[in-house]
Amino acid sequence: MKRLRFFVTDALVVTLVLVLIATACGAPAPPPPEATTPPEPPAAGVPQYGGTMILTYENDIATLDPAIGYDWDNWGMEKWIYDALLDYDVDMNMIPHIAEMPEVSADGTVYTFTLREGVKFHNGRELTADDVAYTITRVIDPETMSPGQSFYFTIKGSEEFANGEADSVEGIEVLDDYTIRFTLTQPDASFLNVVALNFSFIVPKEEVEKWGEDFGHHPMGTGPFVFDEWVPGQRLTFVRSEEYFLPELPYLDGVEVQIGVSPDVALLRLEKGEVDYLGDGIPPGEFVRLSEDPAWENRIVHSVRVHTGYIALNTQLAPFDDVRVRRAVNMAIDKERIVQLLNGRGVPAVGMLPPLMPGYDPDVKGYDYDPEGAKALLAEAGYPDGFSTFIECISVDPEPKLCESIQNDLKQIGIDLEVRTLSPSTVIDDAGTPGKVPMVWSGGLAWIQDYPHPSDFYGPILGCDSAVQGGWNWPMYCNPELDARELAARGMSDWDASMEEYQEIFQILLDDAVWVPVLHQEDYNAHSDALHGGVRDFLHPVHDIRAYMLWKSE
Numbered sequence: 001m002k003r004l005r006f007f008v009t010d011a012l013v014v015t016l017v018l019v020l021i022a023t024a025c026g027a028p029a030p031p032p033p034e035a036t037t038p039p040e041p042p043a044a045g046v047p048q049y050g051g052t053m054i055l056t057y058e059n060d061i062a063t064l065d066p067a068i069g070y071d072w073d074n075w076g077m078e079k080w081i082y083d084a085l086l087d088y089d090v091d092m093n094m095i096p097h098i099a100e101m102p103e104v105s106a107d108g109t110v111y112t113f114t115l116r117e118g119v120k121f122h123n124g125r126e127l128t129a130d131d132v133a134y135t136i137t138r139v140i141d142p143e144t145m146s147p148g149q150s151f152y153f154t155i156k157g158s159e160e161f162a163n164g165e166a167d168s169v170e171g172i173e174v175l176d177d178y179t180i181r182f183t184l185t186q187p188d189a190s191f192l193n194v195v196a197l198n199f200s201f202i203v204p205k206e207e208v209e210k211w212g213e214d215f216g217h218h219p220m221g222t223g224p225f226v227f228d229e230w231v232p233g234q235r236l237t238f239v240r241s242e243e244y245f246l247p248e249l250p251y252l253d254g255v256e257v258q259i260g261v262s263p264d265v266a267l268l269r270l271e272k273g274e275v276d277y278l279g280d281g282i283p284p285g286e287f288v289r290l291s292e293d294p295a296w297e298n299r300i301v302h303s304v305r306v307h308t309g310y311i312a313l314n315t316q317l318a319p320f321d322d323v324r325v326r327r328a329v330n331m332a333i334d335k336e337r338i339v340q341l342l343n344g345r346g347v348p349a350v351g352m353l354p355p356l357m358p359g360y361d362p363d364v365k366g367y368d369y370d371p372e373g374a375k376a377l378l379a380e381a382g383y384p385d386g387f388s389t390f391i392e393c394i395s396v397d398p399e400p401k402l403c404e405s406i407q408n409d410l411k412q413i414g415i416d417l418e419v420r421t422l423s424p425s426t427v428i429d430d431a432g433t434p435g436k437v438p439m440v441w442s443g444g445l446a447w448i449q450d451y452p453h454p455s456d457f458y459g460p461i462l463g464c465d466s467a468v469q470g471g472w473n474w475p476m477y478c479n480p481e482l483d484a485r486e487l488a489a490r491g492m493s494d495w496d497a498s499m500e501e502y503q504e505i506f507q508i509l510l511d512d513a514v515w516v517p518v519l520h521q522e523d524y525n526a527h528s529d530a531l532h533g534g535v536r537d538f539l540h541p542v543h544d545i546r547a548y549m550l551w552k553s554e
Contacts, residue, residue: 045532051552052254053531055277055545056261056269058396060233062425063216066201067139067146070472071424071445073279075198076544080238080255081122082201082221083245085113085132086192088543090536092452094192098127098202098222098245108187108493113195115178119245121204122226129180133172134205137161140169147432147472148199150465154188154490186491189498193451196542224250224548234259238547250548263397267526276528276552277538277545284398287343290526303523303539306356306449308349308457311391311406311516312431312440312474319387320438326513328377330367332413335518338405341398345524349517352457352506359454359502366510366517374413386414392430393441395421403441431474434467440474447472450542454502455490462509475514482508530554 063069066078087097094101099113119127139146140158152158157170171183184191194200207220219227222245225238236257240250261269263283269275282290282300290296313320313329320326335348347355351364378386393403400421407417417439422430424445431440450456460466464483466473486505492498510517523539533550540546 045553047251047532047551048553049251049551050253051530052256053252053276053547053550053552054256054258054274055279056258056266056275057279058260058262058266059394059423059425060259061236061257062428064219064227065216066198066203066219066221067135067144067148068216069198070147071428072448072544073424076540076547077236077238077257078198078201078219079223079543080225080547081219081223081227082198082203083119083223084196084198084200084202085115086196088196088541090534090540092541094196097196102192109184111182111184111191111195112175113180113182115180116245117178119222120243121207121222122220122241122243123204123207124243125204125206127202127204127222128177129174130177131202131204132180133174135202136172136200137169138203138208139199145470146199147460147466147470148197150459150463151194151197151199153465154184154186154191154487156183156185186487187493188490189492190451190453190455190490193453193456197450225255228254232259251551252547255547270526270528273528273530276531278525278527279545280396281523281525284341284343284401287345287524291524296526299529300524300526301535301538303535303541304356305521305523306354306452306541307521308352308354308447308517309346309519309521310349310352310442310447311518312442313514313516314435314438314440314474314476315512315514316435316476317438319381319383319389322381323513324377324381325383327367328374328381328413329410329415330513330516331370331374331377332409332415333406333516333518334369334409336369337409338402339519341401341405342519342521346519346521349519351510352515352517353454353502354449354520357449357454357457358452359499359506361503361506364503364507364510367513371409371412378413378415383414386416388416388418389438390418390420391439391441392420392422392427392437394424394427394444396424396444399441399443402443406441432470432472434469434476437474442474453490454499454506455486458486458502458505462514477509477512477514479508479512 057073061074064074064078066082069078083098085099087095089095098119099115102111102113104111115129138144139148140152140162142162155169155171157166160166161169173181175181204220208215211218217230224241224244226241228237228239230236239254263280266275266278267283267286313326315321339346339348350366353360391403393399403419407419410417430437447461461472462477464478464480467476467478489498489501530552531550537546537549
């Protein structure tokens with residue numbers, strides 16, 4: 001997803017699940033992760049009600065259907081409209097939301113949730129357990145073409161339903177209007193995180209059926225803001241829900257998202273007081289000026305992402321079906337240079353997992369920058385004079401400049417690389433179409449954690465189930481044996497053994513060179529003097545912009 005998520009303290013969520021399972025089974029619980037992020041400082045002042053927040057994006061939003069939308073721009077907006085069973089607090093602890101924390105069976109395979117009563121959709125109808133069952137089943141249904149489908153395949157009967165062998169998902173049971181039970185095929189340490197994902201945001205069946213494929217442009221949920229208007233290429237507007245089940249939220253009267261505003265123009269408008277927040281972040285060319293200006297000291301927010309930016313190499317297209325070619329590309333990329341182009345806002349990546357993700361291996365064996373060695377590998381693979389190919393990247397600054405750096409690096413080893421800059425939605429569609437794109441730069445799109453477990457860096461972007469039309473497995477890589485190992489690792493009650501297995505899995509992926517892992521990025525953004533909130537309200541590890549927690553002063 002333009003999938004940005006982060007922080008070591010996020011591992012507490014997975015730890016909670018394993019504690020429940022391990023305690024019930026008599027197995028040792030995993031050790032609590034060491035917290036390396038300082039506590040969130042309180043936002044200045046007392047929140048005030050009223051006002052409209054204005055933020056900008058250069059490119060339009062593709063969809064606000066939570067079963068479909070999976071990039072960073074729409075991910076945060078979806079949370080304004082919808083709710084899930086569970087949620088995360090500011091410190092990334094998992095908390096009840098429209099359901100209580102579930103009862104979990106002794107073997108860790110049965111989860112029973114009790115819903116809040118009186119939670120209403122924006123059309124006035126009360127949410128029930130049938131809506132939860134419909135929502136999850138819809139994501140699993142192949143006709144929906146949800147990129148989140150594979151997250152739910154540990155639910156009993158989900159794959160049979162997806163394959164057309166069953167009319168419903170056996171492991172989803174509605175017990176009464178306010179109780180729903182999920183039965184899994186095996187313990188899954190990430191399941192609570194999965195039911196808190198955007199894909200699990202509850203939608204009303206009647207509205208989905210009313211709008212069909214256009215539901216994403218007429219979204220309706222139970223969230224703190226009600227969708228108001230969408231003028232393609234110009235703006236989206238949201239207004240405060242007067243019937244939100246948390247009556248103290250939101251503080252703002254509304255949010256206006258202005259489309260078609262370049263990052264440089266957005267910053268100028270922010271300095272004039274016409275804009276409250278930069279959806280595309282601080283332009284790289286202005287970063288040093290702003291960061292050194294005392295006037296911006298309290299208006300710049302900073303977060304360390306659990307993120308890996310990478311070049312996807314399509315393993316199904318020649319010449320990238322040859323691992324030697326993929327390894328040569330890995331050896332040709334000057335990652336230090338790319339970090340420099342980002343004003344040092346990140347660190348070069350060696351492996352695929354970011355340092356703050358559980359399972360990260362500090363001793364992972366990557367590829368040294370070695371253009372001459374890369375040339376030799378290309379010659380060995382039958383390309384002594386190189387070849388021509390192309391890469392897609394989004395058109396939002398600074399990504400085109402980074403793709404030009406990749407272009408220059410590959411030119412040094414004889415690869416003539418054409419850079420194609422496109423809108424984010426087009427890159428996502430093309431990259432998720434088998435056989436269409438040989439190389440994709442993930443910058444501005446992927447991959448940031450959905451939740452703090454290494455399975456999130458496998459199933460949705462490298463597993464066989466996601467190497468399909470509309471999936472996010474852009475290398476179109478499928479290794480059934482590795483899929484089986486990952487599924488087994490996810491079900492282990494021994495945390496340390498599970499993480500060691502994930503380290504081996506990601507070393508195999510790195511040896512197969514399905515990506516060029518380039519960098520782990522840090523995020524900076526800026527807001528107006530009038531807009532207030534905590535750092536993790538502006539840059540939340542899962543929800544990005546928590547607009548419902550922000551407020552404006554007069």
